[in-house]
Amino acid sequence: MESERVDAHQVKGISRLPRRTVTGGLAGGGALAALLAALGSRPTQVAAQEATPETITGFEELGLTVGPLFSIDLEDLPPTPVAMSLARTTTQPGDGDLDDYFTFPGPLAFLVESGKIICRCGTTEDPCIILRSDGTNEPAPPVPAEIPLGPGEGLYIPTNVPDSFTNPGPDPQVELDLTLWPTGAQATPAASPTA
DSSP states (O other): EEEEOHHHHHHHHOOOHHHHHHHHHSSSHHHHHHHHHHHOOOOEEOOOOOOOOOOOOOOOGTOOOOOOOOOOOOOOOOOEEEEEEEEEEEEEETTTEEEEEEEEEEEEEEEESSSOEEEEESSSSOOOEEETTSSOOOEEETTTSEEETTTTTEEEEEETTEEEEEEHHHHHHEEEEEEEEEEOOOEEOOTTTTT
């Protein structure tokens, strides 16, 4: 299976680009198409999801199999109009910085497809939620606790909650990012919540 991939290193020309800066820049009408056109398209092999989601039954008569990646009820939706973005993001070993925090103008959820990532996310009052394909979501420990995630796991990051990450390697990390942000909004750097 071939797919298009935006390499964060080419986008900014630096070695440590925050993953969700790219995601935030892509949220909104036409930004992804413009970015791909500017970079030129190049086919790459994409790793298959390493986790097996639980299958929902009852669709057999339609010839469908539905396996949810995660599910969560949302309460912190931004006002309309909202730009919804689904992006596949790849980070290389060493990308990210656990002391480089960002906040988002709407909720963000991501699911690791392959590789590993370590995150710091949320506060005691506004925790992030660890997402698992088996439906056992749980509150994440607040910053500065480190949250290791692998294939089939992810995070729900509420609106305006601090978040940072690093890819500990040894392999690239691939994830699906889903954002629901006010049209035209982007992620913004934030001061360390522990400073």
